[in-house]
Amino acid sequence: MRKPVLTLFYQFNPWQSSIGGIQSVIKYFIKYAPDEFRVRLVGTGKPGSSIGTWQSANYADKEIDFMPLIAIENDDVRGLIPTSVKYTTALLGRNLASDFMHFHRLEPMITALNWSGEKTLFVHNDIQKQISDSHKNAILWKYFPAGYFAVENMAFKKCSQIYVVNIESFKFYQQRYSEIADRIKYITNAVDLDFFNPLTSQQKQEKRKHFAKQQGLSENTQFILFAGRLHPQKDPILLIRSFAALKTDNVHLLIAGNGELAEEVQTEIDSLGLSQQVTMLGSVDRQKLATLYRISSAFILTSIYEGLPLAVLEALACGIPIVTTKAGDTPNFLTANSGVVTHDRTPEAIANAIQKILAQPQNYSREACIRVAQPYAARTIVENVFEQMWQHWSQQNSSLSVSMTQT
Numbered sequence: 001m002r003k004p005v006l007t008l009f010y011q012f013n014p015w016q017s018s019i020g021g022i023q024s025v026i027k028y029f030i031k032y033a034p035d036e037f038r039v040r041l042v043g044t045g046k047p048g049s050s051i052g053t054w055q056s057a058n059y060a061d062k063e064i065d066f067m068p069l070i071a072i073e074n075d076d077v078r079g080l081i082p083t084s085v086k087y088t089t090a091l092l093g094r095n096l097a098s099d100f101m102h103f104h105r106l107e108p109m110i111t112a113l114n115w116s117g118e119k120t121l122f123v124h125n126d127i128q129k130q131i132s133d134s135h136k137n138a139i140l141w142k143y144f145p146a147g148y149f150a151v152e153n154m155a156f157k158k159c160s161q162i163y164v165v166n167i168e169s170f171k172f173y174q175q176r177y178s179e180i181a182d183r184i185k186y187i188t189n190a191v192d193l194d195f196f197n198p199l200t201s202q203q204k205q206e207k208r209k210h211f212a213k214q215q216g217l218s219e220n221t222q223f224i225l226f227a228g229r230l231h232p233q234k235d236p237i238l239l240i241r242s243f244a245a246l247k248t249d250n251v252h253l254l255i256a257g258n259g260e261l262a263e264e265v266q267t268e269i270d271s272l273g274l275s276q277q278v279t280m281l282g283s284v285d286r287q288k289l290a291t292l293y294r295i296s297s298a299f300i301l302t303s304i305y306e307g308l309p310l311a312v313l314e315a316l317a318c319g320i321p322i323v324t325t326k327a328g329d330t331p332n333f334l335t336a337n338s339g340v341v342t343h344d345r346t347p348e349a350i351a352n353a354i355q356k357i358l359a360q361p362q363n364y365s366r367e368a369c370i371r372v373a374q375p376y377a378a379r380t381i382v383e384n385v386f387e388q389m390w391q392h393w394s395q396q397n398s399s400l401s402v403s404m405t406q407t
Contacts, residue, residue, distance in 0.1 A: 004393045005098035006033070007040040009108050011087040013068065014043065014059050020229055021189060021310035022104045022124055028190055029102070031060035032382040036390060040065040042096060044072040044087070052090075067096075074258070084108075100389055106148075109155050118160040118392065122187075123173070124307040125233075126166045126328060156180060160392075163187040163385075165307035167329050187385070188329075190378035191313035195286070198319030198366050199294045208295040212252075215279065220250050224354060225296040225320075227289055227311045230259030235325075235345075237261070237268055238302040242350035244272045248358055253278045253300075256292055293318035298339075298357045298364075302350060303327040316373035319366030323353045337368040 012023045014030070026041070033039045041059075045051055045068025057066040069090045072083060088107040097115035104122045112119065156162055156177055162184045164170040170186040177184060199207065209219040224243070230236050236255070243253045255265070255278065262280070269278050284292070293299065299315035299322050306328025315322060322339030324330045331341040340353040357364055 003036060003038040004100060004389070005038045005040060006100040006102065006389070007042060007096060007098040008102050009042050009091075009096075009112075010104045011070075011072070011083045011108075012043050013045060013072070014041070015057075016046070021307070022122075024192075024310045025122070025124075025189065026102075026104065027060065028192060028378040028382050029385075030062055030064060031192070032379050032386075033062060034383070034386055034390075037386065038065070040067070040096075040098065042067045042069050042091075044068055044070050044083075047071045047073055099393065106152060106155055109158075110151060113155065113158045118389075119158055120161045120163060121155060121159050123162065123164045123166070123169055124189075126168050126305045126307065128169070128172060153177075156183075159183060161185060165189055165329075167332060169307075188376055188381060189308040189310050189313060190381040191310065191317045191373055191376050192378045193317055193374070194379070196290055196293065196314045196317040196373075198317075198370065201366070204294060207291070211291075211295050215252075217252060218250055221252050222250060222358060223252050223254050223292075223296045224323075225254045225256065225292050225299050225315070226301070227256040227284075227292070227299070227314075228301075228309070230255075230257055230261040230265055232261065233304055233306075235302045235304050236265045238345065238347065238350070239300065240265060240268045240272065240274065240278065241347040242300075242302060242354070243278065244274060245347040245351035246354055247351075248355060251277070251297075251354075251358065254292060254296070255280045256282075256284045256289055258283045289314070290318065293320050296320050297361065298323055298354060300350070300354065301325065301327070301330065302345075306330065313373050313376050316369045319369045321357050321364035321369055323350065323357065325350070333372060335368060335372055337364055338372045339364070339369075 008026050008029060010022060010026055014027055030039055041064055043066065049068055049071060051068050051071055054065050054067050057064055070086050084105055084107050088111060091108055091111040095115055097117045100118045101112065102120050102122065103109040109119065109121055157180065160183065164173060164184060164186055167186060173184050174181050212219050212221040226239055228234050266280060269275055293315050299320050301309060301312060301324040303325060304327060308329040312322055312330050316338060322330065322334060324339065324341055325345055326341055326343050334341060340356055342349045342353045
């Protein structure tokens, strides 16, 4: 029996630095794919690379088929034409059907509605909040909410499964699409516990001091970390203003990430006189990000809306407590000794939450943070999805074999 083929569709290149939880999810599906499956990825390539053709590649010691659909220099920064529009346009007129297809945005799936094979759509955010986001640089669908839901309705009916990462969106969709509720499933995001893990207390102090010296800072400096795309969803301006409201010495904010608001964030840092207390690191690779988690005193998220942020799970797996606004699923699973949820979206409230962790670190132990992350092990979650796919595949092929025998 031939191997079933899974094709993953998303606008990124796994061999380039790329910020985002969706990218990490896709990488986990490649890394933990069982050998019984053949995996293909339709992504993006560097300018000058061979576009629109399949090529053999290796990622995480797995042989895959890779097709760069469009050329992108830096997918962390949105241009005049959004990358999702370019990617979707490049799919038009193609047929890249396979036994199973995973889509992580609605737009590319529109082009594949008539392709054969099982289609699965992953919904990563609280869609109601995403559509209602008032920021001028929010998703374009906010200007056409009726159009969005019309397209979504059409796509959902063509899906074999809809995996929803955000619990509020899951409840919303179960009610809105009650006739296909059995296809709509809640799935948690995942963290690679084989990679994201903590240091001992002594190791943490040694590496923190070493990093502080590298940055020209006092060895007593404590670090607060933000990692993610500098996008309106994350509200990085509120992040900077919250840090400005923090009245604690020897605390430094690290910003790991890039995006369309990078210049605006730097301007805010300068205008508040924080250039000596905040470092913008730009895009960092996975190895360095893990190091930053491990040496930090807290991870901070000031998002307007979220699904279940992978960065939160990664930080917890590295033993680091969380400060978060009431966005997405993070407030639903944080415990009292693994982080603080701020219900007011004000700089003062967020600064107070940070101060609470800095003042009483013993109340937010490494072990308590790790316990929260453990149920989200990527290996387990991904293998469960593949097991369901394998069952569908086996049943279909068994039925086909019986039909051919009878004929």
